[in-house]
Amino acid sequence: TTTSESNKKIKNGLLYSLLTIYGKEYTFMGIYIFGASCFSFFGPILLHRLVLLATLSEANNNKDLTVEGEGKGEEEREGSYTISIIISILLLFFTRIMAAILNTRYSYITGLLSVKVGAAIKGCIFHKILILSTKSKKYYTSGMLSNLYTTDVERITDMLVQGHRFWVLPLQILISMMLLYQVVNNAMWYGLITIILIMILNQYVSKLYKISNDKLQSSKDKRMSAVSACFNSILIIKFNNWENNFLIKIFHLRKNELIYLWDTLLICAVNICLLWLAPCLVSSATIASYGYNSNGNIKAAEIFT
Numbered sequence: 428t429t430t431s432e433s434n435k436k437i438k439n440g441l442l443y444s445l446l447t448i449y450g451k452e453y454t455f456m457g458i459y460i461f462g463a464s465c466f467s468f469f470g471p472i473l474l475h476r477l478v479l480l481a482t483l484s485e486a487n488n489n490k491d492l493t494v495e496g497e498g499k500g501e502e503e504r505e506g507s508y509t510i511s512i513i514i515s516i517l518l519l520f521f522t523r524i525m526a527a528i529l530n531t532r533y534s535y536i537t538g539l540l541s542v543k544v545g546a547a548i549k550g551c552i553f554h555k556i557l558i559l560s561t562k563s564k565k566y567y568t569s570g571m572l573s574n575l576y577t578t579d580v581e582r583i584t585d586m587l588v589q590g591h592r593f594w595v596l597p598l599q600i601l602i603s604m605m606l607l608y609q610v611v612n613n614a615m616w617y618g619l620i621t622i623i624l625i626m627i628l629n630q631y632v633s634k635l636y637k638i639s640n641d642k643l644q645s646s647k648d649k650r651m652s653a654v655s656a657c658f659n660s661i662l663i664i665k666f667n668n669w670e671n672n673f674l675i676k677i678f679h680l681r682k683n684e685l686i687y688l689w690d691t692l693l694i695c696a697v698n699i700c701l702l703w704l705a706p707c708l709v710s711s712a713t714i715a716s717y718g719y720n721s722n723g724n725i726k727a728a729e730i731f732t
Contacts, residue, residue: 549576
């Protein structure tokens, strides 16, 4: 009996319902972000080839002709360099365009799906509110129901947009490490250490954000409950001239909510700054260690890549 009840709860659960209805469609969306990731990795490889060909072409132009009759061979070599450079530029342009198209397509279809899922969940919540018993209505206050509509549904739809990145990001990091190791050898590990340190710091900031956000939602529930109680009892409040008392109470709750809102936004700003600063820190650590280990013998192709 316990097993059958647990299976029934799972089948009636939100995650099971979403996977049943939108699972295949959402899985298919992973093709776009996977293709965009593949095309994005062609950029550094082609850029390395492009800079290397440009360097060889310049060295070939500056080379003195010491043997008579070698000029024709040098011209042919220069022509082959030029053709290779043009092909590399065209391929680089094509891969950038394809990566942009696939990324945009992924954002578009996940945005549409998030709207569908959000509307479906809100419809289910509204239907559930209409059939709530008197006992349940005492537990589920108007503030809690309002947060379900505004905050919780938005979190679920945001999760849909970012869901595929849980498996794409580790794959991108692994491929990036392999490509970087071929270019800068052991300097890649310094960049990896920087990424790990940033992730640890980001984990700490995320915990602070969760704590602050929980306090914000709790204070929001209290404020919404007070506003709802005021509207539901407006006749009694006006009859007893209690408007100022309720106004002071609501403003006090709103003031506490704004304090937690400010803390949440401040932590969020620090997190965003850290995430945008991360690529610069990783690149700086990798290039600095590469320059130190190479004793100043730095090649342009490696640095650009």
